[in-house]
Amino acid sequence: MIFAWWTPSHFIMLGLLIGFAIAHSGLAALRPWAEKRIGARLYRIVFALVSLPLAVVLIIYFINHRYEGWQLWQVQGVPGVESVVWVLSAISFLFLYPATFNLLEIAAIQKPQVHLYETGIIRVTRHPQMVGQIIWCIAHTLWLGTTFTLVTSVGLVLHHLFGVWHGDRRLTNRYGEAFTSVKDRTSIIPFLAIIQGKQTLKLQEFLRPAYLGVAVFVLLVWWSHPLFIQATGKVNW
Template structure:
């Protein structure tokens, strides 16, 4: 987003001449005008060197006007005069190759490999892990797959959101990196257990409706799932922080997906419920939507506590419901809004989302072999 500048637009024919001419460099620094600004700066001081490419001279030699490329900023919703729309939050999905360190990504790869290996040995592998014992213990609480599904989601949601709420306090005690490792070490096994149980029992229970043979439903569900995962990516914009290679931070993202929605997870729940259409999936959807709604409140609460007025500004410009802020005029998209998505992180998540779709048969067979 360009930083808007509105300077004097008052023209007078009786401007006094001065012999103390400021340099162009001084003027540029005082205005803080970036080359890509969409604002218009009008300067009414005389200069002695008229042959400067970035200046457009009026008929009066004692005046000049410094013009940018555009006077009116056009958004994807409506044409609007340039207004104060400078970023308060962070520009999301920025990936500068010049700032990347090979050593950091080597550490990330090693850490990812170690985490996956440990997860398999300690939790997933039935011969060494505790995952099956955990599922068996929860399954002993009820004969209903719907109830078990809700209990698993409740356990995961309580741990995940609870630890997120304790983050600020805990980080002061053990540090950001240590708490990130602890958070992931507890949340990840619970998430895997919940997903595996859902995959294995998704067609159990009472069939409520059947629309899988209806033309266009598969494509609609596929698109909804793709969008939900694509929208979900803001939570992992900085993978080096996720793996605790860089010091984890609580970010206030404002661009890209955040212009459309701050909390997109509900889309996935609804899409799977429509596709499968039975009581187990409905129970999972109800549980996850409840968790996400709590996450909306809890996430906004944490951001408000951390960023104060800045978050309130971002909150006013964005929405929870996709496209709501755009449609009611609170979010004015810049003309080149699409460029916020032509970035390596978004291209990577697109590839991963497509890969996850085609990997569904492998995910299903792997889950079935666990017998959870």
């Protein structure tokens, strides 16, 4: 049959992605209302208790079903492809995790706040997590080449594109003209604001311990990747 490759796992992954998007973006939208009633720290804990388990389920399910569906291409034996995938993955982490710079706020040890940044990675793109997710999806879709991976990547990218609109909307409501000015001086497309002369890349802003932490994290992922895949394979999902 022509759609024999469209396995149930494709639908399940789409459902998981939609559920995660609703929970994650929905809680983000409720932040001003929730913080007034339960406080910033308790809100952060609730947000983490909802988002993290859903993210873990997504990761495990993706790893366990990544080779399902139609094999669109197979480049794993092509010289140099694995190196390209690892380089792209490392670059994606540099974009994905700038929010982890405020680790004490993420852990709710310090009072979590909404920050209006215009330095470091924000000079490159106003939405680094979206850019990082796209790079990660390109790398893994290239490596795996299955329809399941493609469906997962499309779902993740669409969620982050919605997050671009949603995030800008929430910051506009919160900061008004202050964010509008930042928006005018930054860009969604990487390096566009720099090319347009609205921003100047300052390399010294990247010389901070957090980037060293990201580099160490990438090395740990590279080292533990086979072990992680073996561990998730023991989960019967």
